[in-house]
Amino acid sequence: MAPVRILVVDALELVHEGLKARYAKSLELDLSAYAPTGETMLLHVAAAPPDLVLLDVSLPVMDGIDAMRALHARHPQVKALAHSLLHGIEYVNSMLLEGASGYLVKNGPPEELPQAVRTVMAGGRHLSPSAREAVDKGYTYTEKRPDGEYIGLTAREREIIRLVALERTNAEISAALFISEDTVKTHRRNLMTKLNVRSTAGLVRYAVDRCWV
Amino acid sequence: MAPVRILVVDALELVHEGLKARYAKSLELDLSAYAPTGETMLLHVAAAPPDLVLLDVSLPVMDGIDAMRALHARHPQVKALAHSLLHGIEYVNSMLLEGASGYLVKNGPPEELPQAVRTVMAGGRHLSPSAREAVDKGYTYTEKRPDGEYIGLTAREREIIRLVALERTNAEISAALFISEDTVKTHRRNLMTKLNVRSTAGLVRYAVDRCWV
DNA sequence: GCATCAATACCCACAAGAGGGGGTTTTGGT
DNA sequence: ACCAAAACCCCCTCTTGTGGGTATTGATGC
Known part of the structure; x- marks a missing residue:
């Protein structure tokens, strides 16, 4: 098996360097590609489509949710995995509805990323425990939108x-x-x-x- | 010169791994020590005092400002450098007033950390450009506290x-x-x-x- | 070419909440 | 004994939240 080519999108380049260092010996993950913003991610994907985009939710200017929407619209074949320290239901739901194949909460065990990548590349969906919990608990104030439907902002x-x-x-x-x-x-x-x-x-x-x- | 022993305090372990990887070849920085929270940082410092603590401002439970205060109170001889993506004046001022020897904004050029460490270890103060700018601009709404004095919350x-x-x-x-x-x-x-x-x-x-x- | 829809903008009126001015008392720690 | 933190109180104004609405524009569909 050729390694899965992953494009890391994160405001902090240190996170990318950390990931590279952490999985340097892995034969299944190729973490060499990096983009600091949603815009550069789209340029990168257009120029050299990766197998999977590891997409942070908190990005400056065009945030992760917008970036996810744009990615899915232009390159629906490229898988995406949301990656964030936040696990509020708004973010998890939004990312999944915009086309993410999973939601990986940062600071999980190191084995989680390879596992999640395997699941996603096999067509499955990966949710970190705290993300799943947030989805299960539902919205805090359900009077207004009990369906929890995601609606984009204008x-x-x-x-x-x-x-x-x-x-x-x-x-x-x-x-x-x-x-x-x-x-x-x-x-x-x-x-x-x-x-x-x-x-x-x-x-x-x-x-x-x-x-x- | 022996390398400067630095304790990295950051909620994201990936940041520590990124720093280690980035400065792996540096002879002046020893970035092997890590603590994910303010509390563990204090335990670590008590057990094996480093030369310098690289302290993130956004930490769960006990945040960077509290951690800085506690560190300075218990180990005034240990230098500390604030490290954050935030560069609001409240944070910069607070960290400096709690005893930090500088404020390093994340995502600066890689040369900045070694430079800042050298400055701080020589007894100086290092402020990243955007942190200095925030301090120079002062508070946005100055009617209430034009002095900009930092007061801790109860x-x-x-x-x-x-x-x-x-x-x-x-x-x-x-x-x-x-x-x-x-x-x-x-x-x-x-x-x-x-x-x-x-x-x-x-x-x-x-x-x-x-x-x- | 026309219907339709979402986005944007506007309006009135009332209730609820927050902000700002002035205070006082109680409590716990040095 | 002192001081700061915490808790309490009144009064008044401003801002926000909520309930109804309507008009204009521009894009999409048929």
């Missing part, structure tokens, strides 16, 4: 949530974006419903986790 | 800010902690003043960044 909504996380009030946001305060409130309302959160705090956490601030 | 305040970041309302927090809603509001007020933020959003970001949620 560009405008992302602008809004970013400014909310930057401590701006509705009045300031409306001034900054040249829209009325009522419109800002509508966007916040839609965001809270989509993300299944109760308050500003939930919006801020989402934005911070997705590296939008 | 245990109770941390409980409060954690619950705020978990989307709890004042009423829910008061019920959870068996205190009155007015007390919760007082704590929030004190927190906002101490952390120099304007709203819940700022509190949530602080709590998320410090891994308190």
